[in-house]
Amino acid sequence: MTDPLLVEGRAWVFGDEVNTDDMYPGFAMRLPVAEAARHMFDASRPDWPGLVEPGDIVVGGRNFGLGSSRPVALLFRELGVGALVAERFNTLFLRNCVNYGLPALTVPGIAGAVREGDRLRVDVRAGELTDLATGTTHAGTPLPDFLADIIQAGGLIPRLEASGHLRPTL
Amino acid sequence: MPDTLIAKVLRGASGGGPVEPGDIVVCDVEMTVLLDLQFGHDRLGDVVAVHDPDKIAVVMDHAVPAPSIRDAESGRRARAFAAAHGISRFFDIGNHGIVHQVIAEQGLARPGTVLACTDSHTCAAGAFGAAARGLGPAEVLQIVCTGRTWHQVPPTYRYELTGAKHPWVNGKDVFLHVAGAYGEATGHALEFGGPGLATVPMSDRRTIATQGAEVGADFTIFPADRICLDHLSATAPEATPLEPDEGAAYAAVRTVDLDQVSPMVALPGTVIGNAGPVGDVAGTKVDQAFIGSCANGQLTDLETAARVLKGHRVASGTRLIVTPASQRIYAQASRLGYLADLVEAGATVTNPTCGACFGYHMGVLAAGEVCITASTRNFKGRMGSPDAEVYMASPATVAVSAIRGVISDVRELDGVPA
Structure with missing residues (x-):
């Protein structure tokens, strides 16, 4: 099985202070997750979910995920996004990423250092990003091990099932 | 330590x-x-x-x-x-x-x-x-x-309040002053204190604490001083004083002279480095005015709105929506006559809910519309269409703007006691 904390994929570059209401618009909160994901970035980049x-x-840039507690990570996962990288995450947003099993790594200065479409390799546990298009490696801030472990387990829900706190769904 | x-x-x-x-x-x-x-x-x-x-x-x-x-x-x-x-x-x-x-x-x-x-x-x-x-x-x-x-224990920005808050100044104005001047606080706590805090009632402290999320702060926290403990005397009589230690280390200590804080407005998009005195945007036409949310749907906010609106009418072409933050406030505002003053002035008073604040129901904006809100967020698309614009201000500023149909300074309204 592949390690979810080792991700290689194509970059989409967003700017500073991208907020949760843009990622997961209020009207989309009425919809099941699969449909809501089609409305990500409705206010800034509405064609993105199709691309x-x-x-x-x-x-992302600074303060990525400012705003609400709505579980944006579920929508990213729904679209198959392998990882998020930002110069600085809003801490509530980062908690949601970890708790829903979406790999996330803080890398200072990264939004200005990679180009959209570059192929990136992200090692969340080591805290390292390599831009395979340029061969440049960028040092990030690794998550504490107990948070990396939560991501590796697929988030809190599978853990709560495994510990007997939550009845598993059939 | x-x-x-x-x-x-x-x-x-x-x-x-x-x-x-x-x-x-x-x-x-x-x-x-x-x-x-x-x-x-x-x-x-x-x-x-x-x-x-x-x-x-x-x-x-x-x-x-x-x-x-x-x-x-x-x-x-x-x-x-x-x-x-x-x-x-x-x-x-x-x-x-x-x-x-x-x-x-x-x-x-x-x-x-x-x-x-x-x-x-x-x-x-x-x-x-x-x-x-x-x-x-x-x-x-x-x-x-x-x-x-x-x-995670965050580093703290300490806001040392001095002077005295003017009666027209709401916790919203204090917060917008701070957000406009000092910007984001991602990964930090905001701590408020100082001699000026004695002029800031619990309602304003709650507004300020609520809005700390808007600058990305992990926590916003106030001391449990006499005003706080008096407020809690009925619901949590066992509560005891809580103050920071003398000599605690802060990431920064910033002094806010409350005498200098005036009615503020945040421009559409964000509050971070994006707020100024109401005069900067006075005259901007508004389609919707909203008073409500966890930040400013308190009884004192409805009282302020009723005092400003009593004897006036909401401007033609502008709608005013008022959402009490709870059933208890709704009942109190009803008994005290605030709801009658609001409704007779042309406001729509809704049931308690988060509704319009997050663009979900009861006050969603259309493309091209302009809103002035006393709620929590002014992100693009927050209250409806991404092509609507949301300004943020205190309940007094929102109420007077509803009367005039354009963003206005409440201090210019004649005959209304502060």
């Missing part, structure tokens, strides 16, 4:  | 050992609050046993009364969950309110404790000296089962 492919990597 | 306020609370909740910024601590959670939307797609129905039904509350707020069948199903599941797990603190429609208002009214957040809730504005409870922040639905699900969570 992104499984395994792609989303790169 | 001397503690900042947030370090003191997190240390106490995690066993009492010394902590410093960057440390990750595992905390006992004193109160966990669930809300209606969580029952839509989370696995709460599969919980085998809650850790302690007396430490859990369920509040119906975001989508009530149900605007869709999906939301109605969430309500049904919430009721079933409360019944199945013996949760007595269940605030169903008619006995409900926006979660952060209910927390305040019921004394669910006490100084020095950790409170958990999915919602990003959970930091509102920091007005009572609680360590509270938005955690997301999966994590809250875990806390429901285990009663514990982790927090």
Whole structure:
């Protein structure tokens, strides 16, 4: 089985302060996750959900994910996004990524350092990003091990099932 | 080492050992609050046993009364969950309110404790000296089962308040002043204190604490001073004073002279480095004016709106929506005559809900429309169409702008006592 914390894919580059309401619009909260995912970035880049492919990597700037607690990570996962990388994540947003099993890595200065379409390799546990188009490696801030472990387990839900806190779905 | 306020609370909740910024601590959670939307797609129905039904509350707020069948199903599941797990603190429609208002009214957040809730504005409870922040639905699900969570002790920006707040100045103006001047605070706590705090009542502290999420702060926290403890005397009489230690280390100490804070407006998009005095945008035509939300749907906000609107009419071409933050406020505002003043002036008063604030129901904006809101967020698309523009201001500024039909300075309105 492949390690979810080792991701290789094509980069989509977003800017600073991309907020949750853009990623997961209020009206989409009425919809099942699969449909809601079709409305990601409705306010800034509405064609993106039709362009992104499984395994792609989303790169953001400062304060990525400012805003609400809505579980945006579920929508990224629905579209098959392999990992998020940002210069700095909003901490609530980052918790949601970890808790829903979406690999996320903080890499200072990254939004200005990679180009859209570059092939990237992200090692979340080691805290390292390599731009395969340029051969450049960027040092990130590794997550504490206990958070990396949660991502590796697929998020909190499978763990709560395994520990007997949650009845498994059939 | 001397503690900042947030370090003191997190240390106490995690066993009492010394902590410093960057440390990750595992905390006992004193109160966990669930809300209606969580029952839509989370696995709460599969919980085998809650850790302690007396430490859990369920509040119906975001989508009530149900605007869709999906939301109605969430309500049904919430009721079933409360019944199945013996949760007595269940605030169903008619006995409900926006979660952060209910927390305040019921004394669910006490100084020095950790409170958990999915919602990003959970930091509102920091007005009572609680360590509270938005955690997301999966994590809250875990806390429901285990009663514990982790927090990273953040470095703190200290806001030292001096001077005295002018009566027309709301907590919203103080917050927008801070957000405009100092910008984002990602990964930090905001701590308020200083001699000027004595002129800032609990209602304004709650507005400021609520909005801390908008600059990306992990926590916003106030001391439990005399004003706070008096406020809690009915709901949490056992609460004791909470102050930061003398000599605590801060990432920055910023002095805010309240004498210099005037009515403020945030421009559309964000509050971060994007707010200025109301005069900067006075005259901007508004289609919708909104007073409500966990930030500014409090009784004092409705009183202010009623005082400004009494004897006036909402301008033709402008609509004013007022959403009391809870059923209790709704009833009080009704008894005190505020609702009559608002409705007779042409306002639409809705039932308590998060509704218009997050663009879900009861006040959604069309493309090209301009809104001035006293709610929590002014992101593009937040309150409806991504082609609408949302300005943010205090309830007084929103109310006077509704009368004039353009963004206006409440201090220019004749004959209204501050």
